[in-house]
Structure formats: structure tokens, C-alpha cells
Amino acid sequence: MHADPQSYRHRYIPMTEQDEAEMLQAVGVSSISELFRDIPASVRYQGLLPVSEPLDELALWSHMRELASRNLDTSRMASFLGAGIYDHHIPVAINHVLSRSEFYTAYTPYQPEISQGALQAIFEFQSYICELAGMAVANASMYDGATALAEAGLLAVGATKRKRLAISRGIHPEARQIIATTAEALGIELVEIGLAPGIGTTDLNKLENAVDDTVAAVLIQSPNFLGCIEDLASLEPLAHHCGALLIVSANPLSLGVLEPPGSLGADIVVGDAQPLGIPQSFGGPTCGFFAVAEPLMRRMPGRIVGQTVDREGKRGFVLTLQAREQHIRREKATSNICSNQALLALGAAVYLSVMGRTGLQETAALNVRKARYAASVIAALPGYQLPLSAPSFNEFVIQLPKGRSCTTAIGHLLKDGILGGYNLEADYPELPGCMLLAVTEKRTKAEIDRLALRLGELI
Template identity: 45%
Template sequence: MRYLPLTPADRQAMLGTIGAQSIDDLFVDVPESARLSGPIAGLPMHASELAVERHMTALARKNIAAGEAPFFLGAGAYRHHVPASVDHLIQRGEFLTAYTPYQPEIAQGTLQMMFEFQSQIARLLGCDVANASMYDGSTACWEAISMARRVTKRGKAILSGGLHPHYVSVAKTMARFTGDQLVTGVPTFSPEPDTLDLINAIDADTSCVVVQYPDILGRIEDMSALADACHAKKALLIAVVTEPVALGAIRAPGEMGADIVVGEGQSLGVGLQFGGPYVGLFACSEKLVRQMPGRLCGETVDASGKRGFVLTLSTREQHIRREKATSNICTSSVLCALAMSVHMTLLGEKGLRQLAELNHVGASAAADRLAEVDGVELVTDRFFNEFTLKLSKEARPVVRQLADKGILAGVSLGRLYPGVEELQNGLVVAVTETTTEEDVETLASALEEVLA
């Protein structure tokens, strides 16, 4: 039975109130080419549950799962081994629902998990305080830019050319509604990021500078000088981390002066899952905590002196007057945050460092081997587990040819920057502890054949 409580007259009255002629007016921002003009081709109007199940299973078989082929994809989403105990623990009844506890003090198990997660993330990112997770890395990045505007009372954000283009795209979408001015760029095939250009661009109108660490090409840069330059102009430095495993080997952004550190936590505990759901990370210095979006869980004692946990700070619009809210994010990806927290707990500090070492050693060996292939040039020799190759041919067709051979070779820069001619030959390759020497040799041999 369909539930349609509104009459056509009700809908027309609502449209009139917001100044729209029809429901179609609400979708004008969706490109015409992306809209459906009728039923989806090839799907019947009616089918039995069994028939639908068989049909969807057949469609799913067309996918190549990460573990079924030599896998070198990265660029913001990474394949790591997730211990079976992670999935076992997050399916316990105390944790299985990821829904926001609206009477939070009753959900002591969930609150304690959030508190531990915050503690882990704050230490991992090198900051004083972290919140209880956000949607994903890209929306956390925008929330940081929005927070910088509130703190500095300025409206211009400078985004590094090394920031993931999907993160830039999300920021541009949101800035349309806030009026923020975004100064953006694209990366170049340079061994070094665009730090000097960013420093020179900071002025009295700058609210923040946003950098990725390591950046989209895999490059790593000490951001201490950039932090000093930002602070000299009373602007904030925002660092974006898309591969948290890297922080087991390189300095945390907060230790180099970043005021806000955000990122994507998918690498630990969550898995690729064909694109989501993921978990956003957000941390900052203590002096900025009142402007931080999301919510904070705190530790306290009850009337009997026993340890307990409460929501200490929650500044979304459901908990505070709308005009005072710092964010309207309502879902905090708690189940994914739990998975990340469990994985980090199982690893411990020593385990995380060992995992990072495995990643870096494997990536270094892979970069050396692939650089031996004729027609392949390594862009930078300072990276963690992801690096960029400059091929002698356009990378997108090469990636397709290798996919036909059952090799997921990496992410072409032409896919990420379709309009930037000088980047079309770039290929971003990620290597993790799941990548074997045989995988690397298979990729190298296939590249030799395709580039010949």
C-alpha cells in the first residue's frame, strides 16, 4: 500500500509558497542528460522477488572485486586487510544500529565507543580534540572551510592544487550557498607540492589554506612553513588526510601547526565496499572547539561516583537554535567509526607503525620496478604508499586495456582532471600490504606490452 498523505492541492500550495511552478523546478540543477525520461531500459515493470534477485546477482557478477585481481587503485579509497574480528565485534547487539541516540545517556556503550574513537583520532591527527565522526572526508573538508569562515570572519579559502578534485567539487557545490570565494588550482608534474604558491597567495581576506597530506599525486611536504605563513596573516591551515595509515610513518599534521585536520577514515576497518559508506574525520585545536561541527562525547562521573559518558557538546540545529548551529550534519557514521576504532585498537600504536612500514616498503619496491618500464617516469621519489607515474601514452586508454587483462592498474589523472591536457598521461598507483610481488610484476609486464 502506498502512503501518499498529500493531495494535489496540498502539493500545489507548497510549491506556490516556495515560488516553484512544478516539482520539476526543484530539479533544475540536475543536468538534463542525467534525468530519466521513463522507465529504466531493460527492466520489466513487474517481476517476482526471485527474478529480481537473479537479475541483480547477474549484474553484480560484472563487477571486479578488489581481491579478485591485481589491485592498484587509490586516490582517496584504499584496500587494506581488515581482520575478521572487526566485523564480528561491530555486529554485536550493543553496536549494530548506527542511528543517533536521541536519549544519549542511555546508550553508554555507544557513547564510550565514541569517546574512545575521539581519543584515537585526536592522537592520530596530532590535535587537541576530535569529534564523533562525520559523513566522509569530502564533506568534512567543506565543514572545515565553513568553520574557518566563522572563526576568522573572512570568506576566501585557498585550496591547494594537490587537494583531491572530488573534495574541491564538494566545496564548490556548498560555496554556492554560502558565498565563500574558493581559489583553486590543479597539480603539475612536479616533485614538490605548490607550497610556495600557497604562501604567496595568502592575504588579509584569506580565511584558510587547505592542503592534502599526502596530496593527490602522493607527494609529502612539511607544512610547518605554510602554517607559520597562515598564522602571520591570521588565517587557519586545514590539512586533509585521505590515507590515515600514512600517519603511522609520517608526522601528524597537527604537530606541524595545522589548526584543523580532517580526512577519510575508510582505510582502517571499513573496506572499499564499492564506494561507501565511509567515515569522516575531524579534529582541531582546543581553542577552536566551540566552532567545531558535529558532536563531542565526554567522560564524567554519575551521582554515585561511577565512570560515565555524556554528549558534552552538540551544536547541530536539532540541539541548538538554528541560527547558532555550526552544522546540519545529522548522521555521524557511527558504525563505520566503530569499525575504524576496533581496527586501530587491534593494531595498537606498534601495529599501526608496522602496517605503515609494510605499505611504504612495498610501494617503494613497486615504484622502482615500474620505473624500469620503457615509457614510465616516476614523478616524485618522496611518497608513502601512493605515487604518480607519467606514461608515454594517455593513461585512460592504458587503464582500460589493463582492466581488460584483469589488472586494476590505478587511477588515471585524465579521469580526475578531464580538461587538463598536461595531466592526461598521469597514473596514480597505490600499493598496500595486500599487494604482492607477483601483482607488481604482473602490472609491470602488462605496462611493457601496452606501452611498447
């Protein structure tokens, strides 16, 4: 691209040279470059950008296809990388529904009389989330699981009038960073609760010592970032004995085999719906879910779709409990989320409807069994260990033999078309030489055995 915008034509903008000249004359300048005269020359880019000359359409398509072919495609390789974004099977029905223009062109269904389809789809999503989480009310989705967890912390602060949050070290590192940024801006103190060494779950003794009548909520992720399933039944009384709320971030697919957090005393359940039929898409966008116990429903951020009847007694759907305007009232708002991921929430709802109760349970059980098999064959390799003893869902931590780095191992696996796990050393220095592996229902026995074979070559 040339530095001077006049040196190339905008193929997709219907503007002729005469149109351009007339506009320049109307604003009183002789060239487009003159519009930028207030920017000091010392900070302007001089010369030509280091890119190719303009390409015709055929050459451009060819160039873009070649660039795209360099991307790692998990449809052509075995992915054992999780850490928040997972390679799950996506039923073809989901894309078929999402591709309908009634859904992908819709924004906010303000007028219920003409938005019944979109409102019903959102209502179904909320209903599924309530059933999975064991909660009374769910909203019409959030941006993603990490921001949903931060919003849950804000809700707890507002509900309890306390300014401290106890946050488990087992929560996703990126989610902890988002919570820390939010807390700093609002003067909220964070108290990090460490993990029990050799176990991998939140240290109950440290939590008990940290929670008092100044703590608004205890934030837990289960399964946590290391794949370990937290003992929510034991955590619940430690949170509630001083009036703090219990906030749980959950993998929704794991709830096909685990007891719902709501049944174990959680006040707020959040998470990311990405495992429910949402593509990995280089890390996003995804869709967050947010569910609460009934006493907290009027404090819940975002939108809620309710079921009602019209004057003739026919079933209908409306936005309920909250007016959108409350979310633009600056510091008085319960939240400043103004949009959401309704299209991806619809995708999650389609996934759950296609899979059904039995399909979800079977898929979750496959994740457990395949991850357990992978852990057993890797642990049998000389020098390899499973450093954490807590039960897991579909992710687990392996410790490489002494002198072997995760970076080397990941590069070695990649040569054989295997996308290795997540290097934990940067986020958890207490776990040197450790890698987080994810095994979903898509991974075959042959792929798992090949992973173990390649890891064995590093010994």
C-alpha cells in the same frame, strides 16, 4: 514492470485487493492510475518499461546473482586503484562487532544512562583520532573526508570573520568541487594555489604571495591527491603569519609513519577513515573525522562525547559541549550536519584497537615499501617516468611512454585481472599521459611484478 500499478501484486506489502478497493473508495477514485491524473499525459511514461516480466523468488535470486557476478571484485583481482578509496585489509573482528544489533540498530545516544556502550565506542574513536592527528579534541565523526574538509573551511571563516580560503590544487578534485559549491552558496572566495612543477607539492612561493589578512585559512591535503607528502613544517608559518588557520586533510593510515599534523602546527585536521577497516563499497559510504585545537572546540560541527563521573564516582559518558538543537537553527548554526557515520566510526575504532600502535606502524610501513618497490620497477621500464620528485606514501604518479593513453593501459591491465590506476588527464591536464597508482599492504610482489610486465607490453 507494467505502467499500470494495478497489473501486478506487491509481494512484500500485506495488502489484499479488498484493502486496495476500500482505500480507493475512501479517497474517491476508481483506480490507482487516477491518483496521477494531475500529471499531464504528455510527460507520463506510456506502455511497458523495458524490463522483464515479474519473476518468482527463485528466478529473481538467480537473476540478481548473475548481475552481481559481473561486478569487479577486488578479492579476486589485484587492485592498484586508489584516488581516495583504497583496497586495504579488513580484520574479521570489525564485521563481527558491527553486526551486533546493539550497534547497527542504534541512532543517536540521547539518553546517556542507557547508551553507555555506544557512547564509549564513540569516545574511543575520538580518542584514537586525537592521538593520530596530534590534536586536542575530535568529534563523533562526519559524513566523509570531503565534507569534513568543507566544514573545516566554514569553521575557519566563522572563527576569523574572513571570507577567503586558500586551497591547494593538491586536494582531491571532488573535495575541491564540494568546497567550491559550499563557498559559492555562502559568498566565500576561493584562491587556488598551484603545485610546484616536477615536484607535486604545493608551491610555497605562490602560497606566500596569496596569503594575507583577508584569508581565513589555508587548506592542504597530505599526502595530497597525487600521493605527494606536503612539507607542513614549511607551510605552517606561511599560513599563520597573517592570522590564517592551517587546515590539513590527512590519510589516517599514513599517520602511522608520518608526524601528526597537530605537532606541525595544524589548527584543524580532517580526513576520511576509509583506510581504517572500512570497505570500498563502490565508493561509499565512508566516515569523516574532524579534530581541532582546543580554542576551536566550541565551533566544531557535529557531536562530541565526553567522559565524566556519576554521583557515585563511576566512569560514564555523555554528549557534551553542544546541544543537538544548535544544528537546526538554520543560518545561526555552526553546522547543519544532523547525523554522521557512527557505525563506520566504530569500525575504524575496532580496526585501530585490533592493530594497535605497532600494527598500524607496520601496516603503514608496508604501504611505503611496496609502493616504493612498484615505482622502481615501473620506472625501469623503457619509456616510463616518475614525473614528480616529492616523497610519497602509498600512491605515486607514472607517466606512460609517448603515444600511449591511460585509457588503453587500464583496459589492457583489466584483461589480466589487474585494476589499473586513476587517469589524471581530466583533472590535471598539466600531467598528460599520467596515471595515479596505489599500492597497499595487500599487494604482493608477484602482483606488482605482473603489473610491471603488463605495462611493459604497451611499449
